[in-house]
Amino acid sequence: MIKAIVYVTIKQSVLDPQGVAVQGALHSMGFKEVDSVRIGKYMELQLDTNDRNEAETRVKEMCEKLLANTVVEDYRFELEG
């Protein structure tokens, strides 16, 4: 079993309305020190394989095809185990 941790983040040049909303909420709650908030996704995938090289190729393919929208999002991943 290999565990893949995938991080999907909105590209720096793209507006993140969810982050802006959370920043506004934090400000109105008194957390005035919060300058900016960017929100992404964090995914844990359990893979039924022990071949790290294959897992690397396959997870990259999953990211490109489904997990990330590469027009507006960046992704990176780590493999564990």
Next chain:
Amino acid sequence: MIKAIVYVTIKQSVLDPQGVAVQGALHSMGFKEVDSVRIGKYMELQLDTNDRNEAETRVKEMCEKLLANTVVEDYRFELEG
């Protein structure tokens, strides 16, 4: 400036319907090796402070009050810079 990276994940005992849906989609795309998917949030907060101890206390407070729903979610965070 301190950067806080916050990870919010659904507790192990709680069903993650978004993860189940993504797993189903990956299966139907031929990624049969995917045993399970859990989806959480990844947040980057820029804090206008240089006091790490204060930042630690404040980010914990933000997580408890807004960023995580501690009934069904776990959170952890790291401070950088």
